[in-house]
Amino acid sequence: MTVDAGRGVEVVLPRRAPEREAAAAVREFAPWIERRVRELDRAKALVAARGDSVPYVGELLRVRSQPGRTRVHRRGDELFAPAGEERLPALERWYRRAARDEISARLAVACWQTGNSYSKLTIRGQRTRWASCSPDGAMSFNWRLLLGPEPVLDYVICHEVCHLEVMDHSPRFWALLASRCPDYRAYKSWLRRHGATLVLA
Numbered sequence: 001m002t003v004d005a006g007r008g009v010e011v012v013l014p015r016r017a018p019e020r021e022a023a024a025a026v027r028e029f030a031p032w033i034e035r036r037v038r039e040l041d042r043a044k045a046l047v048a049a050r051g052d053s054v055p056y057v058g059e060l061l062r063v064r065s066q067p068g069r070t071r072v073h074r075r076g077d078e079l080f081a082p083a084g085e086e087r088l089p090a091l092e093r094w095y096r097r098a099a100r101d102e103i104s105a106r107l108a109v110a111c112w113q114t115g116n117s118y119s120k121l122t123i124r125g126q127r128t129r130w131a132s133c134s135p136d137g138a139m140s141f142n143w144r145l146l147l148g149p150e151p152v153l154d155y156v157i158c159h160e161v162c163h164l165e166v167m168d169h170s171p172r173f174w175a176l177l178a179s180r181c182p183d184y185r186a187y188k189s190w191l192r193r194h195g196a197t198l199v200l201a
Helices: 019-030 030-049 086-114 143-147 150-163 169-180 184-197
Strands: 003-006 008-010 051-055 059-065 071-077 078-082 120-124 132-134 139-140
Touching: 019 030, 051 139, 051 143, 078 086, 078 169, 086 120, 086 139, 086 143, 132 150, 139 143, 139 150, 143 150, 150 169, 150 184
Parallel strands: 059 078, 120 139
Antiparallel strands: 003 008, 051 059, 071 078, 132 139
């Protein structure tokens, strides 16, 4: 079951389950759904309060729209972006490019420090996942992590690098993560509470 600001409540059932099971699930989880809707409403208000600024790894960058521009360009603490309907898609493309540079540099350091290596890096925009590591060492990160604080981004990278040694979420994995990122619980909790604010609009 997921609650999404744009799509409402979505319940996924096993193939042979009767549809009435969805209604029963919604009734059973009504308090959780209501709490999630309130969290999303708060997140929307926080995003709206940013006005013409967007977060970038703990900084706040002011977005200036320029008619005729096709790409986003950063100068200091300002982003010069296309105007109108092209603004949001262009900003996302800029964040995706920036995420590849930002994350690949941090990932290289984290791997060097732990004696690990990864096979491939992909930047994505999943709705429900922040990152993943496949058994063959392929790493995938969500570009929206750049909209959060720097320690949260570093925590997610550390989490995935730990998966290069322990693929599951067993006690051994959490002990390894705690040894490398002692405050990981705080960052994990931050993502759970504030992840819905990591959007451009």
